[in-house]
Amino acid sequence: MSQRERTAVIGGGMAGCAAAKELIKAGREVVIFEAAAGLGGRARSWHRSEIEPSVGINLWFTSFYKLMFERIHEYGLEDQLVEMSNNVIVVDNGQPAELLSDSLRSLLTYKHVGLRDRIGFLTGTLKETRLRKQLDIFDPVKLAPFDDGTTAAEYARKSLSQRGFDNLLRPEIESFWLWRCEDVSAAHVRAMQAQVAGAKFYVFRNGMEVIAERNAEGADIRLEHEVTDLQVTGGRVHITARSADGESHAEIFDDVVVATTAPVAAKLTAALPNDIVGRDTREFLETQVYEPALSVSYLVDFSSMPSEAHIVAAGADDPPVKTIITFPRKVKDAQGRSVDKHLAFVYPGRAETRRLLAMSPEEQYAETTRLVTKLWPDFPADAEPFEIAVRPHAMPLPAPGRYRMSARVIGLQHAPVVFAGDYFTAPISEAAMLSGIRAAEKLTTAGKLTPTSAAPTTAPTSAAAG
Ligand SMILES: Cc1cc2nc3c(=O)[nH]c(=O)nc-3n(C[C@H](O)[C@H](O)[C@H](O)COP(=O)(O)OP(=O)(O)OC[C@H]3O[C@@H](n4cnc5c(N)ncnc54)[C@H](O)[C@@H]3O)c2cc1C
Incomplete structure (x- = not known):
């Protein structure tokens, strides 16, 4: 009997655990190396027994998170869902006003901006909603054609006054993601607008890490194991990890999914030759801003x-x-x-x-x-x-042009070293999972060395004109 192929996953966050699930499904033996004491990465909360539920940071997700709902149904986690009200209160010079992003009435009565801006915002949202399928906020390959170099701020100013922008779009984007609209691609904001109408908002009763943990079932999970070195010799991947007791251990694998943040991924793979990690991929990792x-x-x-x-x-x-x-x-x-x-x-x-x-x-x-x-x-x-x-x-940060670069890099990935993480799209747990699934596919599909999802690098005029 031939031995099962062994794959290492570095990083047990939402991306790494989603990759692990696909690899196990494909018959691989999977080892997850996770530096922290639990799975989930940035989606993992702290817990305190004084409060009920005990969970602290509890990530939101919405009814349009497709993979998340597939997993919830697969694992029977429906009773863990808590629906949240999307009660946004925008404070302008000390004055609060309610703005529920899923309520038409709230938008039409929003007092911080004039009627013209309210109508402009509504029309813009409806226009993007019609492009919902293409403007997929989780998928850089679909977003790439819309990523024409325009910033979110430039896009907003096409249909809103400065006041309308500062009190409508800017707080909706900047309060959730913390970046400035001047620094991110318009494609991100357009995709957000396209999806949000009519969405319901949820959290998991005990934290989102439950999805990472369930996805990782069947893998050999090495918690408190920080990978310190990664080399490829004779087509095989040599991984050195340091455990909590300070001991370092080396192990050999057929291939690896590097599912850490971009700076860690860049550092771990810095010494690999270009035929293993190409220049575009390296540049993509090294230039990611957080x-x-x-x-x-x-x-x-x-x-x-x-x-x-x-x-x-x-x-x-x-x-x-x-x-x-x-x-x-x-x-x-x-x-x-x-x-x-x-x-x-x-x-x-x-x-x-x-x-x-x-x-x-x-x-x-x-x-x-x-x-x-x-x-x-x-x-x-x-x-x-x-x-x-x-x-x-x-x-x-999804800077202008970043989705196009991401789609190109996804197309270029090949065994034995592939990458996953939310930096392929934006800080959204669903997007992180999609990146993990894509990375696993690169290792398990027959055409391991064939770029499969290279995206167009120019914008189709009708869709991107928006
Ligand atoms: C404050 C905040 C709020 C957020 N709110 C939401 C929200 O409401 N809804 C939503 O959908 N998303 C939200 N996100 C985004 C979401 O958390 C991320 O998109 C997602 O968790 C990223 O997953 P990842 O697997 O790509 O990366 P990570 O979660 O960063 O996982 C990488 C893992 O690699 C491990 N690691 C790093 N170096 C090594 C090493 N050398 N060896 C072994 N392991 C290593 C890390 O410990 C980590 O577990 C939020 C993020 C933050 C920070």
Whole structure:
């Protein structure tokens, strides 16, 4: 009997675990090397037993996440779903106004902008919705033809006044992804607009990592194993990993999916020759820019904050605090009674995030507590500091032209070293999973060396004119 092919997956995030599932399905023996103590990567939450549910950062997903819903049904996780209200409150110069991205009524009565901008925004959204199939926010191969070098800001200014842009599109994009509209491709915003109408929003009751964990079933999972070296000799992949006890072990595989962030992937594969990792792929990895994220959470009295709300800053300036998100939680009081509270996540603005990243948690709390009332003056003074999550490489930026580059690199990937990660598209768990599935296909399909999904590099005029 011939031996099963062995594939290593470096990184047990949403991309790596999605790749592992496909590889196992194809009959491979799969080893996942994960540097952290659990699977899920950036989709993995912290958990604290004082709150119920115990989950902290809980990623949102929507009814248009196709792979996610396929997995939910396959694993019978329907009872884990919690539908969230999409309650966006835009604060302009201290004035709050509600803007529900899935409600026509809310848009038409939105008081921060004039009627002309509201109509312009609605018309633009409807126009993009008609292109929904092509403007697939998860798939860089489909988005590439729309990525004509235009920025999201340039696109917005075609149909909105500056005020309309700063109070409608900008807060919707920048509060969720933290980047500036001036720095990202219009294709991303157009795809977002195309999908969002009528969407429902969900979280998993106990955190999104459940999907990574279920996808990885059947693999040999090596947690707290950081890969430190990757070499290819005689067509075989040599991997060295350091375990939690500081010991290094080397192992040989037939091939590998590198499913880390782009800077780690670039570093691990830097010494490989061009016939293994070509110049375009290398350049793609080395040039990926990330926005950092710092989420500072507090427990607050339930009635002191709006519930399930995204409170976001309007305007073109980089504010001290960009976003506050509130999730309801149960907490036991001193008598052991269950009390309703809000877990309030505060995200400082871009410059403040960079400044605070270098500080101790105590300083981060002190500074964030000082800054938060600039966005929400009623933020309770007795808020209880709870947990901080630091992500230096949080949000890969889809700069103009990046989707075209990504589609080209996807087409160029081949055994024995392939790559996966959300940086092929944008920071969305569904997109990360798609990248993992694509990478696995490159190793399992017969034409391993044949580029299969090279995308057009020029925009079709009718679709991209939008
Ligand atoms: C603050 C924040 C909020 C977000 N909100 C949402 C949301 O609401 N909805 C949504 O869909 N998406 C959201 N995202 C995006 C989502 O988290 C990511 O797109 C997705 O988790 C990326 O998965 P990945 O597998 O590509 O990368 P990662 O999750 O980064 O996985 C890479 C893995 O590789 C491991 N690793 C790194 N180096 C090594 C090494 N040398 N050896 C072994 N292992 C290694 C890491 O520990 C990690 O587990 C959010 C992201 C952030 C940061």
